[in-house]
Every structure is written in structure tokens, then in C-alpha cells.
Amino acid sequence: xxxxxxxxxxxxxxxxxxxxxxxxxxxxxxxxxxxxxxxxxxxxxxxxxxxxxxxxxxxxxxxxxxxxxxxxxxxxxxxxxxxxxxxxxxxxxxxxxxxxxxxxxxxxxxxxxxxxxxxxxxxxxxxxxxxxxxxxxxxxxxxxxxxxxxxxxxxxxxxxxxxxxxxxxxxxxxxxxxxxxxxxxxxxxxxxxxxxxxxxxxxxxxxxxxxxxxxxxxxxxxxxxxxxxxxxxxxxxxxxxxxxxxxxxxxxxxxxxxxxxxxxxxxxxxxxxxxxxxxxxxxxxxxxxxxxxxxxxxxxxxxxxxxxxxxxxxxxxx
Numbered sequence: 001x002x003x004x005x006x007x008x009x010x011x012x013x014x015x016x017x018x019x020x021x022x023x024x025x026x027x028x029x030x031x032x033x034x035x036x037x038x039x040x041x042x043x044x045x046x047x048x049x050x051x052x053x054x055x056x057x058x059x060x061x062x063x064x065x066x067x068x069x070x071x072x073x074x075x076x077x078x079x080x081x082x083x084x085x086x087x088x089x090x091x092x093x094x095x096x097x098x099x100x101x102x103x104x105x106x107x108x109x110x111x112x113x114x115x116x117x118x119x120x121x122x123x124x125x126x127x128x129x130x131x132x133x134x135x136x137x138x139x140x141x142x143x144x145x146x147x148x149x150x151x152x153x154x155x156x157x158x159x160x161x162x163x164x165x166x167x168x169x170x171x172x173x174x175x176x177x178x179x180x181x182x183x184x185x186x187x188x189x190x191x192x193x194x195x196x197x198x199x200x201x202x203x204x205x206x207x208x209x210x211x212x213x214x215x216x217x218x219x220x221x222x223x224x225x226x227x228x229x230x231x232x233x234x235x236x237x238x239x240x241x242x243x244x245x246x247x248x249x250x251x252x253x254x255x256x257x258x259x260x261x262x263x264x265x266x267x268x269x270x271x272x273x274x275x276x277x278x279x280x281x282x283x284x285x286x287x288x289x290x291x292x293x294x295x296x297x298x299x300x301x302x303x304x305x306x307x308x309x310x311x312x313x314x315x316x317x318x
Contacts, residue, residue: 035162035291036077038109040069041084041205041248042116042278046099048089050130051280061280066106068284068303073107078288081109084248084276085116085172085205090132092143093124097150113151114169116205116249117177120144140174147171157184159191163293164318166198166241171205178206178249179227185235192239199318200242201289201296207247208232211265211273212258224250233268240270243316244296246289251278254285254300260312272316274298285309294318 043065047058072081081104088096104111120143123133135143148156156171168191172178180188192200209225218224226232226247236242245267252275258264265273276287283304290297300312 032077033292035079036075037080037082037112037289037291038072038075038078039082039084039203039246039248039274039276039287039289040072040279041276042086042251042280043083043103044086044089044118044278044280045096045103046089048280050090050126050132060282064282064284064303065279066103068279068286069103069106071303071306072286073109078109080112081107082169082203082246083111083113084203084246085114086118086248086278087113087116088118090118091122091124091126092119092146097146100150111151112169112203113147113153114203114205115144115147115156115171115173117172117174119147120172121174121177137175144171144173157187159195161195161198162291164198165291165296166195166200168192168200168202170202176227177223178204178225180204180232185228185231189235192235192242196239196241198241200239201244201246202242203246205247206249207275208236208245208267208271208273211245211267212250212252212275213264215256215258219250236268236271242271243318244298245271245273246276246287247273248276248278250275251280253277253281254302254309254312260300260314262314 047061049058052058052061072078087100120140121134123135123139127133144156156173157169159166159168170180170184170188173181173184204226206224206226209229210220212219214220252259254260259275262272267273274287277285285303286301288299288301295318296316298314300309302309
């Protein structure tokens with residue numbers, strides 16, 4: 001593919017998608033032979049109060065989150081910011097969405113969102129002990145519809161092309177925290193079959209099973225890995241064009257040996273899970289993806305030190 005054709009493909013992608021007031025045709029890739037997107041996962045906006053109960057601590061974490069998004073907003077070559085779920089802090093109540101609106105209004109880059117478990121799974125009110133309470137299927141459906149409406153989505157799952165690359169965006173919808181429903185799974189299979197000739201990236205809140213070391217008891221379990229695991233493994237086994245599965249949910253940071261190890265992160269012989277940590281901490285990191293016509297460079301930025309962590313630089317061929 002010639003460079004002009006690649007950039008034409010970028011323009012088609014950018015002009016094709018509208019997300020809640022943030023319009024993808026507002027950012028162009030003119031003059032560049034790559035398309036850069038940044039993944040922000042588990043932003044938990046404004047802040048997880050059960051994790052940070054103190055007022056001063058909450059203010060400190062929120063200030064760090066604002067500094068992180070402002071830094072991303074200063075990167076002039078970023079074509080889009082992908083949100084891989086748990087954008088809301090805890091229960092997807094209106095005050096969380098109000099903060100999200102003001103937070104992403106700080107940047108000019110378009111937003112591409114999918115759901116995490118916190119977008120739909122819990123009642124508005126916590127228990128008397130301050131714990132999250134799993135809601136009914138009816139309430140969960142209402143919250144999923146609210147997510148669609150807020151972001152201006154016609155569907156919770158969708159796909160787009162960037163040049164010769166195919167990008168699939170999947171949303172968890174329960175009943176397990178990171179589970180795909182039957183209709184979405186069928187759509188996923190069909191979409192991959194229709195785009196079998198294109199190297200593909202998949203974005204989903206939950207990681208693939210066994211793409212992390214079991215460094216905690218909850219890791220690599222049905223509550224923390226993409227479900228249904230057997231069906232997803234079968235689908236990916238039949239679609240060897242899938243190169244990367246891009247996920248969050250486990251909050252695995254770069255300080256963990258599982259974060260960026262191609263051997264640990266490998267799945268099914270041809271897929272690599274790229275793990276993205278949360279923003280609910282004093283030190284934040286984000287992954288940037290530089291999409292070229294024949295490969296993708298993945299790089300990790302330290303928002304405290306304001307530099308690349310070069311030991312995590314990775315390249316994946318188309």
C-alpha cells in the first residue's frame with residue numbers, strides 16, 4: 001500500500017465516526033505516515049472513593065488525573081484517545097458522567113469508548129457497609145443504554161478501518177464483569193470473517209485468560225478475564241489476522257513483570273494482549289500505538305517522569 005493510500009484510509013476512518021460531541025474528523029493525520037492513538041483505561045472518574053476515602057487524597061488523585069489528560073491533550077500528533085472501560089468511578093451515576101464530560105472537554109482529540117463493568121453492573125447506592133451492590137439485569141440494561149446515549153453510539157460494539165488495519169471495539173455487558181453477550185459474540189465472529197484479510201486489533205475491557213502471571217488470587221479467573229473464555233479462544237483460533245488484544249480491568253502497572261512481556265502476554269500463538277493500567281493512583285502511565293501500514297509500534301509513557309519507558313517499546317508486524 002502506498003503512503004497516499006494509507007493516509008486516505010486514515011481520513012475515511014476519521015470522517016466516519018462521531019462520538020458524543022467529540023467528532024473524529026476534528027483531528028487529521030496530514031503529513032504523517034502513521035496514525036497515533038492513546039489508550040486510557042480504568043480512569044475511574046472522578047475518583048474511587050472506596051480506594052481513596054480521604055478528601056485530601058481524593059483531591060490529589062484527581063489533580064494527577066487532570067495533569068495526565070492535559071499532557072495527552074498537548075500531543076499534537078494523537079489522532080484519537082481510546083477508552084477501554086471503567087471510565088466512571090464506581091456506579092455510573094450522573095455526577096460521574098458530569099465530571100467525565102468536563103474531563104474530556106479539556107482535550108481536542110476524539111474519543112472512542114467501550115464499556116467496563118463499572119459502567120453498568122452496580123446499583124447507584126452502595127451497601128450500608130460501603131460495598132458495591134450488583135444490580136438487576138433490568139437496571140444494567142438501562143445503564144448500558146445511558147452509556148450509548150452519553151457517547152452518541154448506535155451500538156455498544158463496532159469496528160473501523162485505519163488504512164490496512166481493522167479495529168474492533170467490544171463492550172462488556174455481563175452477567176460476569178467482563179463478559180460478552182451472545183449477540184455481540186455472533187457479531188464479532190461475523191465481523192472478523194468479513195475482514196479476514198486485514199491485520200486486526202481488538203479493544204475490550206477484560207484481558208485474555210492467562211496473559212498475565214497469576215500475581216494475585218483474582219487474576220486469570222472468570223471475573224477478571226474476558227468471558228466466555230472458551231468461545232473467545234475458539235473465535236481467535238479461527239481468525240489468525242488478529243494481532244493485538246488491548247485491555248484493562250486488572251490495573252496491572254508497568255512495575256509488574258506481566259505488564260509488557262511478549263511471552264507472558266501471548267495467546268493462541270498469534271495474539272498479544274497489551275495491558276493498560278488504571279489512572280486511580282499517584283503515578284500514571286499510558287500506552288501509545290503508532291499505526292503504520294506494515295507494523296505497529298507500542299510505547300509506554302510515564303506521566304510523572306514525562307518520558308518513555310523504552311524497555312517496553314514493542315513492534316508488531318501487520
